[in-house]
Amino acid sequence: MRKTEYPNIGETLYTDTLPNGLRLCVVPKKGFRSFFAAFAVDYGGDCRSFTLDGQPWHTPAGVAHYLEHKMFDMPDGDNALNLLNANGADPNAFTGNDMTCYYFQCTERFEENLRLLLHFVSTPYFTEETVQKEQGIITQEILMGEDDPGNRIFYNLLEQLYAHHPLRERIAGTVESIREITPEVLHSCYRAFYTPANMCLCVEGDVDQEQVSRIAREILGSERASVPQPDFGEPEDGLLPAEAMRREAMAVSAPQFLIGAKFESEKEGEALLRQRLVSQLALRLLVGASSPFYTRLYAEGLLNRDFDYESDFISGTASLFIGGESEEPEKVFEALQQEAARVAAEGFPAERFERAKRASLGARLRGLEDFGNVCISLASGVFENYGSLDAIAMLDQVTKSECEAFVRDVFSPGRLAISIIEPKKD
Amino acid sequence: MELTRTEILPGVWLSHLRTDKFKTACLSLTLLTQLKRDTAAMNALIPYVLRRGTTRSPDMEALSARLEDLYGTAIEPVVRRIGEIQGIGFYASIPEEDYLPGGKGVLQKAAALMGELLLSPATRGGLLLPQYVDSEKEKMLETIRSRINDKRGYALFRCVEEMCCCEDFAVGRLGGEEECEAIHYQKLSKHYKSLLQSCPIEIFYCGRAAEKQLIAYLRDALMTLPRGEIDYEIGTDVRMNALEEQPRTVEESMDVSQGKLVMGFRLGESMEEPDPAALLVFNACFGGGTTSKLFANVRERLQLCYYAGSLVDTHKGLLLVSSGIEFDKFEAVRDEVLAQLAAMARGEITDEELESAKMGVASDLRAMMDSQGELEGFYLSQVLDGLEYGPLELAELVSEVTREQVAAVAANAECDMIYFLKGDGASDEEEDDAED
Numbered sequence: 001m002r003k004t005e006y007p008n009i010g011e012t013l014y015t016d017t018l019p020n021g022l023r024l025c026v027v028p029k030k031g032f033r034s035f036f037a038a039f040a041v042d043y044g045g046d047c048r049s050f051t052l053d054g055q056p057w058h059t060p061a062g063v064a065h066y067l068e069h070k071m072f073d074m075p076d077g078d079n080a081l082n083l084l085n086a087n088g089a090d091p092n093a094f095t096g097n098d099m100t101c102y103y104f105q106c107t108e109r110f111e112e113n114l115r116l117l118l119h120f121v122s123t124p125y126f127t128e129e130t131v132q133k134e135q136g137i138i139t140q141e142i143l144m145g146e147d148d149p150g151n152r153i154f155y156n157l158l159e160q161l162y163a164h165h166p167l168r169e170r171i172a173g174t175v176e177s178i179r180e181i182t183p184e185v186l187h188s189c190y191r192a193f194y195t196p197a198n199m200c201l202c203v204e205g206d207v208d209q210e211q212v213s214r215i216a217r218e219i220l221g222s223e224r225a226s227v228p229q230p231d232f233g234e235p236e237d238g239l240l241p242a243e244a245m246r247r248e249a250m251a252v253s254a255p256q257f258l259i260g261a262k263f264e265s266e267k268e269g270e271a272l273l274r275q276r277l278v279s280q281l282a283l284r285l286l287v288g289a290s291s292p293f294y295t296r297l298y299a300e301g302l303l304n305r306d307f308d309y310e311s312d313f314i315s316g317t318a319s320l321f322i323g324g325e326s327e328e329p330e331k332v333f334e335a336l337q338q339e340a341a342r343v344a345a346e347g348f349p350a351e352r353f354e355r356a357k358r359a360s361l362g363a364r365l366r367g368l369e370d371f372g373n374v375c376i377s378l379a380s381g382v383f384e385n386y387g388s389l390d391a392i393a394m395l396d397q398v399t400k401s402e403c404e405a406f407v408r409d410v411f412s413p414g415r416l417a418i419s420i421i422e423p424k425k426d
Numbered sequence: 427m428e429l430t431r432t433e434i435l436p437g438v439w440l441s442h443l444r445t446d447k448f449k450t451a452c453l454s455l456t457l458l459t460q461l462k463r464d465t466a467a468m469n470a471l472i473p474y475v476l477r478r479g480t481t482r483s484p485d486m487e488a489l490s491a492r493l494e495d496l497y498g499t500a501i502e503p504v505v506r507r508i509g510e511i512q513g514i515g516f517y518a519s520i521p522e523e524d525y526l527p528g529g530k531g532v533l534q535k536a537a538a539l540m541g542e543l544l545l546s547p548a549t550r551g552g553l554l555l556p557q558y559v560d561s562e563k564e565k566m567l568e569t570i571r572s573r574i575n576d577k578r579g580y581a582l583f584r585c586v587e588e589m590c591c592c593e594d595f596a597v598g599r600l601g602g603e604e605e606c607e608a609i610h611y612q613k614l615s616k617h618y619k620s621l622l623q624s625c626p627i628e629i630f631y632c633g634r635a636a637e638k639q640l641i642a643y644l645r646d647a648l649m650t651l652p653r654g655e656i657d658y659e660i661g662t663d664v665r666m667n668a669l670e671e672q673p674r675t676v677e678e679s680m681d682v683s684q685g686k687l688v689m690g691f692r693l694g695e696s697m698e699e700p701d702p703a704a705l706l707v708f709n710a711c712f713g714g715g716t717t718s719k720l721f722a723n724v725r726e727r728l729q730l731c732y733y734a735g736s737l738v739d740t741h742k743g744l745l746l747v748s749s750g751i752e753f754d755k756f757e758a759v760r761d762e763v764l765a766q767l768a769a770m771a772r773g774e775i776t777d778e779e780l781e782s783a784k785m786g787v788a789s790d791l792r793a794m795m796d797s798q799g800e801l802e803g804f805y806l807s808q809v810l811d812g813l814e815y816g817p818l819e820l821a822e823l824v825s826e827v828t829r830e831q832v833a834a835v836a837a838n839a840e841c842d843m844i845y846f847l848k849g850d851g852a853s854d855e856e857e858d859d860a861e862d
Binding site: 082 | 446447448449450485486487490491493494495496497498499500519521522524525526561564565568569571572573574575576577680681682683684715716717725726729731732750752778781782785786788789790792793795796797798
């Protein structure tokens with residue numbers, strides 16, 4: 001395995017690509033009791049249309065998530081969650097827009113648990129009965145999501161920003177779309193995407209990297225299959241939002257808002273990692289805890305501690321989100337636009353820029369404490385062709401003018417959209 | 427990792443856990459006081475007001491700039507309820523100097539800043555600034571009102587509020603809405619000063635600094651702490667039985683598409699000499715995870731809900747069962763939860779269920795050794811319970827828990843409150859559609 005040392009953060013990473021195409025990342029941690037393993041598929045809710053060996057496929061919304069639920073069923077009637085639980089592990093899974101990830105944390109019997117994980121994710125077992133049975137559970141999950149203001153405001157904004165990209169749709173699908181999901185649909189998508197060459201395994205803990213590699217080879221075999229090409233449809237028509245403002249009423253105590261914009265995403269590799277770092281640092285400078293924008297609006301009572309921002313790179317798209325709670329979201333929106341215009345004209349003070357970089361370094365060190373976060377970031381990096389542990393060294397090279405250029409571009413007039421959830425009046 | 431405890435100033439205790447494992451250190455400071463309806467809101471507001479500015483850095487912009495300079499050291503207000511003890515203070519996460527180019531002195535400066543936040547707030551005429559008090563009060567009122575946004579948490583809160591209506595526990599960690607509205611900056615300033623004089627203070631540190639070094643930093647940081655008579659007479663009143671003979675039922679309607687059922691139980695005799703290991707294993711077995719009785723039966727076998735789980739408050743002696751259900755499944759889920767508890771009380775627990783619960787609890791406890799945040803919470807709770815052992819020792823005790831002990835916890839639990847959050851009719855039609 002290839003060994004990369006990161007003396008600046010005190011970590012060592014082992015990587016390899018197995019003959020079957022599986023990418024492997026191992027971060028050994030002496031002195032820790034916890035182990036974390038993430039087995040990720042480069043496949044999520046957005047990959048509804050795809051081409052495999054020349055044949056085009058179109059599948060209903062919600063298949064990737066449905067598949068994640070059904071992967072836990074084992075042919076002998078067992079459930080992989082129970083098996084891992086009974087072995088002392090704490091297993092779970094999530095389906096994102098462009099990744100499905102199965103993972104566990106444990107403190108003992110790591111190798112057995114790893115075998116179980118690799119085995120169940122490579123054992124599809126779907127029958128009419130078990131697939132039908134899941135419909136009620138997923139319907140409840142979809143309905144529960146509809147009651148969650150955070151979920152509603154997020155999807156409203158995505159619909160405003162994107163005219164037709166599949167990320168507009170709920171990852172879990174709709175109550176109607178999941179009725180079209182049959183064992184055959186699940187099998188087709190499983191065969192297409194759940195192949196080692198389209199997956200990666202990331203492990204952190206006090207492990208022997210060679211042993212992890214041996215187990216993966218033994219359970220997943222050496223056959224290498226072709227990898228499907230997802231089709232996210234026609235490119236979006238320009239960078240302006242399809243709909244600048246949307247309001248909806250729900251049972252909430254105070255108005256919630258989410259402001260967003262889309263921007264041109266770098267394709268992959270170091271360029272994409274750098275774009276992630278630049279966008280996050282620029283947002284910290286523009287609206288972060290020490291920014292004139294946030295501190296002024298907080299003091300005026302227009303914002304509270306329930307305020308956050310992030311940039312997100314999904315299925316070839318790039319978006320930023322700034323959201324929170326405010327009695328007057330329109331005023332926050334206006335103040336943000338004014339502040340961005342001011343920064344576009346005047347730039348960031350050099351001293352603030354250096355400080356923000358130091359703070360960002362501290363925040364990233366903190367992120368390394370969480371094994372789950374490390375493993376899932378590694379997996380994202382593998383699928384996007386960059387090394388997530390390079391981020392801290394690269395952060396040091398990010399310049400003030402890159403951050404200013406980001407603000408000038410993404411916050412230029414007309415680019416922002418706002419979604420508001422208002423309290424329902426009785 | 428060895429924990430040492432030292433009284434570094436009168437009534438100020440440092441729990442020190444030295445380790446090189448982490449890339450950030452954790453430092454927390456907690457004032458302990460009795461949870462009471464008339465003071466809970468004032469107590470809760472204090473750390474938020476203090477976090478607005480100090481004499482040296484009088485506003486958030488100046489404070490945030492200092493924290494960014496300390497490589498993004500985070501110092502956040504913390505308000506918690508452990509049984510009927512309210513803990514208020516700050517939690518700091520401080521990057522370790524070994525990973526910071528030119529980061530010498532970060533820990534000392536961070537400790538000094540924490541002392542400054544506690545002892546030298548921005549004031550006028552010796553009083554907390556009214557604009558900071560009013561603005562934080564408005565924000566706290568929003569937080570209290572915003573409980574309703576998270577229906578699962580809201581239903582849990584409402585169940586406890588109704589169940590413990592005659593106990594201080596009902597006010598919640600942030601205190602009551604009315605009491606919060608009534609806060610005035612003069613009275614709050616006086617209250618703040620009295621807390622500084624009388625509250626026992628618990629400091630927790632986990633990181634690379636040696637104890638002696640850290641004590642020197644903390645003594646400097648807290649030099650001006652005014653101390654009077656320390657009030658150690660704080661604790662939790664445990665009610666053993668349900669309020670009435672039959673469980674009370676409260677239903678509430680709201681525009682939701684999924685119902686939330688919460689059932690509250692008293693742990694009864696199990697609280698006479700509480701055995702934390704047995705309580706944890708019982709909870710894991712009953713409703714802790716995917717191998718629990720509730721998950722396996724209410725969700726998987728009978729398909730009655732999307733989620734069903736339980737949690738145990740070992741300080742107050744409560745068991746809470748929480749489930750997300752379709753509106754017309756209310757009776758079915760309620761009866762099944764009671765049936766599962768009754769089965770456990772009869773000892774109907776398979777070897778697999780028991781072993782898996784024990785293994786899961788022990789594994790969580792061992793994993794705690796890798797998380798500073800969890801260690802901090804664990805040791806604070808241990809201090810309040812007068813217990814000295816760490817997570818690994820508790821994991822050992824867990825492995826010795828027997829089926830009889832778990833069955834006894836189930837048998838002693840008595841249902842006191844059934845709370846149901848249902849739809850107001852507006853979304854019933856959608857619901858019918860979904861079932862077609």
